[in-house]
Structures are given as structure tokens and as C-alpha cells.
Amino acid sequence: MNDKIFDLIDAEKRRQSEGLELIPSENYVSAAVLEAMGSVFTNKYSEGYPYFDGIGCGRADDPDFTEWTEDQIAEQILPNYRYYGGQENVDRVERLAIDRACRLFHADHANVQPHSGAQANTAVYYAWLEPGDTVLGMSLPAGGHLTHGAPVTMSAHFYNFVGYGVTAKGDIDYEQLERLAFKYEPRLILVGYSAFMKIPDFKRIAKIRDQLQEQTGEEVLLMADMAHVAGLIAGGVHPNPLDYGFNVMTTTTHKTLRGPRGGIILSNGNVASPLKRPEKTLANIPILIDRAVFPGTQGGPLEHIIAAKAVAFGEALQPEFHDYVAKVIDNAKVLATDLKALGFRLQGGGTDNHLILVDVLSSFGFDGKLYEKALDKVGLTLNANALPTDKGGAFRPSGVRLGTPAITTRGLAEPEMKQIALWMKKVADICADAIKDQPAGASTAALLEPYSAELLTIKKEVQDLALKFPVPGI
Numbered sequence: 001m002n003d004k005i006f007d008l009i010d011a012e013k014r015r016q017s018e019g020l021e022l023i024p025s026e027n028y029v030s031a032a033v034l035e036a037m038g039s040v041f042t043n044k045y046s047e048g049y050p051y052f053d054g055i056g057c058g059r060a061d062d063p064d065f066t067e068w069t070e071d072q073i074a075e076q077i078l079p080n081y082r083y084y085g086g087q088e089n090v091d092r093v094e095r096l097a098i099d100r101a102c103r104l105f106h107a108d109h110a111n112v113q114p115h116s117g118a119q120a121n122t123a124v125y126y127a128w129l130e131p132g133d134t135v136l137g138m139s140l141p142a143g144g145h146l147t148h149g150a151p152v153t154m155s156a157h158f159y160n161f162v163g164y165g166v167t168a169k170g171d172i173d174y175e176q177l178e179r180l181a182f183k184y185e186p187r188l189i190l191v192g193y194s195a196f197m198k199i200p201d202f203k204r205i206a207k208i209r210d211q212l213q214e215q216t217g218e219e220v221l222l223m224a225d226m227a228h229v230a231g232l233i234a235g236g237v238h239p240n241p242l243d244y245g246f247n248v249m250t251t252t253t254h255k256t257l258r259g260p261r262g263g264i265i266l267s268n269g270n271v272a273s274p275l276k277r278p279e280k281t282l283a284n285i286p287i288l289i290d291r292a293v294f295p296g297t298q299g300g301p302l303e304h305i306i307a308a309k310a311v312a313f314g315e316a317l318q319p320e321f322h323d324y325v326a327k328v329i330d331n332a333k334v335l336a337t338d339l340k341a342l343g344f345r346l347q348g349g350g351t352d353n354h355l356i357l358v359d360v361l362s363s364f365g366f367d368g369k370l371y372e373k374a375l376d377k378v379g380l381t382l383n384a385n386a387l388p389t390d391k392g393g394a395f396r397p398s399g400v401r402l403g404t405p406a407i408t409t410r411g412l413a414e415p416e417m418k419q420i421a422l423w424m425k426k427v428a429d430i431c432a433d434a435i436k437d438q439p440a441g442a443s444t445a446a447l448l449e450p451y452s453a454e455l456l457t458i459k460k461e462v463q464d465l466a467l468k469f470p471v472p473g474i
């Protein structure tokens with residue numbers, strides 16, 4: 001294999017091994033997940049579903065359920081649900097992925113075909129909403145995701161998004177959420193985020209939805225986008241919105257869940273053939289979602305990725321996965337505490353999950369982009385991120401966002417968290433010096449250039465530590 005691409009794959013393996021990944025939406029998959037992703041299932045077209053009428057998925061709360069046997073699967077699959085022949089292996093793979101996802105998240109149904117988190121959200125909107133319908137979700141500046149109605153996205157083009165925010169203490173502003181719900185009477189209430197460090201009160205939000213339904217006489221879909229914390233939910237260290245009356249939960253599979261890049265949609269309700277158009281009711285949401293994924297918004301599923309999702313879900317069902325996610329949170333708390341002690345101001349005062357959002361501008365006087373670039377130079381990778389009250393815009397945000405899922409997978413623990421906090425402070429001191437007496441508009445490269453030697457010394461220390469903790473699958 002002499003394609004240049006393989007040199008780049010080797011270079012990326014080196015980058016991942018020699019640095020420490022602090023981007024909270026990234027993780028390292030196991031060798032087994034990698035192998036399934038790179039398998040011959042990529043050769044196969046399989047538009048359609050491996051479904052059967054009237055039978056739901058295995059439920060984690062059914063003590064007798066383990067996993068469908070080969071014979072049960074063979075009996076239940078209706079071959080005519082696929083548009084192409086040759087599905088005998090693909091059908092089994094996808095059924096296993098569905099059953100494992102349902103057990104992990106206590107759901108009646110799982111659609112495992114979304115190519116990404118954005119695709120999963122798009123499909124849910126398409127399943128339930130009409131163009132122009134109102135959705136109430138967390139606003140982007142408060143910590144919500146682009147697909148939750150950011151003006152540059154398709155979601156804002158087709159639907160009328162109303163945003164709720166967070167309080168000064170960094171929690172959801174539940175009073176505002178309630179006020180907006182009764183004022184705008186949304187058809188969908190959405191809880192989900194990319195930069196929020198508290199645990200949502202799912203029960204309280206479900207109650208607001210129930211009261212809204214009573215007042216209007218209209219059904220309101222309750223949706224959680226748990227892309228960030230799905231692994232914590234699967235491992236039992238974070239509440240599960242589906243246990244509190246939520247109808248739908250979307251998630252990516254590649255963040256804390258530690259699977260391949262992709263999305264899934266979990267839902268509660270009737271599970272039946274998606275071939276016949278059902279009535280648009282909350283009870284039928286699983287069927288509506290299947291129709292909205294295929295053929296509604298996607299073509300052929302990525303069965304090699306679905307195979308890798310099934311492997312990752314199998315791993316997440318093991319007791320060790322609970323230990324892993326518990327350590328993710330422990331590590332985040334240690335890191336947050338040490339950063340605070342070193343003068344970093346944290347949004348929300350700390351963290352209850354795997355995420356940390358640092359206000360570097362108010363802590364040290366420089367913006368998040370300069371800090372991100374300087375940390376890149378020492379092998380600590382994170383991302384600049386806006387804060388709820390940010391005036392710097394998307395390209396000069398005041399903060400950085402970091403998290404512990406990836407470094408915890410490599411086995412880093414409390415002593416290493418303390419060391420990372422110290423390195424981050426050293427780099428912050430360099431950035432603070434770098435911006436002194438500089439002309440406005442000086443480039444990041446020009447600002448950091450005089451500190452190359454100091455940054456290189458830190459980089460070597462980071463590298464020495466990183467290489468003691470091998471990346472799985474490399």
C-alpha cells in the first residue's frame with residue numbers, strides 16, 4: 001500500500017499517541033470497533049430495515065432477556081424489508097445493533113442508521129414537525145448545538161426555534177423554559193447541548209410538557225439530544241431521559257459512548273412495520289422515525305459502521321464500561337478543581353459530567369483561540385468555545401472547552417489530571433506574556449514565536465507522559 005494516504009494515517013497515529021486529547025467530543029475506539037469499521041460490510045447496499053411486525057426490542061428491564069438467538073433472528077426478519085438481495089449477514093448485524101442499543105438505553109426501539117448526530121436530529125424533526133412548527137431548545141450561546149436552530153443551519157430554515165438559556169450558575173433556566181413553553185406552545189421541546197456541565201432535571205421538563213399538553217390539547221414531542229453524555233447514561237452514572245417520560249433520545253455514537261463516528265435514535269412507543277404510513281401520534285414515534293431516516297432523509301445505511309456500533313454497544317453493556325465512565329467524571333472533577341485553584345474561571349463553577357468550559361478571557365486576558373493554538377503546540381488538544389455571555393463571536397470566543405473521555409480511555413487518572421492542569425497554567429502564563437505590548441491584530445504565530453523554546457520543553461514533557469499510556473487500536 002504505497003498511497004500517500006497511508007503515510008498520513010501513520011502520521012495521525014503518531015499525533016494521537018504523542019499528544020493528549022482533551023476535546024470532550026472525541027474518544028479512542030477499541031481495536032475490535034476499528035476492525036468492524038474497516039470490514040467488508042462497506043461493500044454492501046442494504047436500503048431498508050431488518051424489521052418484523054409487532055415485536056419490540058429486548059429491554060434491559062426484562063431480567064430474562066439476553067440477546068436474540070440466531071434462530072429467533074432468522075424467524076423475525078422479513079426479507080422483503082430490504083431493497084437488495086444478499087442481506088443475510090447484514091440483517092443479523094443490524095438486529096444485534098438495535099437490540100443492544102435498546103438494552104443500553106431502556107428504549108422500545110432504536111434506529112441505528114443515522115450517519116451522524118446531525119442526521120439523527122434532522123430525521124426526528126422531519127418525523128414529527130411540519131415546516132414552520134415551533135421548537136423550544138437550548139440556544140447555541142447557552143451551550144446548545146448548531147442543529148438546535150442555529151441560524152446558519154437547515155433546522156432554522158425549516159422550523160421556528162425558540163431558545164432558552166442558562167442561569168448565572170450555569171444551570172438550565174427552568175423558569176424561562178416554562179414561560180417560553182406556555183408563550184410559544186412548541187410542538188417539540190428539546191433538551192441537549194454541547195457545552196453544559198450540569199445534570200438536566202428531566203422530570204421537571206417532562207412535567208412542563210405534560211402541563212402544556214393539558215393546556216393546548218396538542219401532543220408535544222419531548223426529545224433529548226444526549227450526544228455528549230450518552231456514554232455516561234449507558235454506563236449508569238447519569239440519568240436517562242427515556243426513564244423520565246421523554247419520547248425520543250438522539251445521540252452520536254463516537255463521544256463518551258466510544259463507538260464509531262455516527263448517530264442513533266432511541267424512542268419509546270409502538271414498534272411496527274415502517275412500510276405503512278402510521279397516524280402522526282406520539283405513540284407511533286418509533287415508526288415515524290424509521291420512515292424519516294429511510295427513505296425520508298438518508299439512502300443506504302453504512303453497515304460497516306453499524307457493525308462497529310454493535311461492537312461498541314456490546315462493550316458498553318459490560319460492567320467495565322460503568323467503571324470507565326465513573327472514572328471519566330472523577331477525572332473531570334479533579335481537573336476542574338485543580339484548574340480553579342490555579343486561577344482558571346470555570347463556567348458554572350465546575351462540572352458534574354465530563355465537560356469543562358473555561359473563561360480564559362476573564363481569567364487571564366487573552367481569547368480562547370490563542371490559547372487553543374498555544375496548547376496545540378505542546379500536544380494538548382482542545383477547542384476554543386464561546387461562553388453564554390460571549391461577545392467574541394465564533395472565531396474569537398472567550399473560552400475553551402475540554403473534557404476527559406479520551407484521556408480516561410488511555411488510563412490517565414488523578415496524578416495525570418494534576419499534571420495537565422499545571423501544564424495548562426504554564427501555557428496560560430506564556431499566552432498572557434505574549435499579548436503584552438503587542439500591536440492589535442498580531443497573528444497567533446507571531447505572538448507565540450518568541451516562546452517557541454518554552455513551548456517545546458512542555459511539548460516534550462507531554463509526549464513523555466502520553467507515550468506511557470498507549471492509544472487502543474494503535
Ligand SMILES: Cc1ncc(COP(=O)(O)O)c(C=O)c1O
Nearest residue numbers: 116117118145193194225227252
Ligand atoms: C449535542 C450534539 N448534537 C449533535 C451533534 C452532531 O453530531 P455529528 O457531528 O455527528 O453530526 C453534536 C456534535 O458535536 C452534539 O454535540
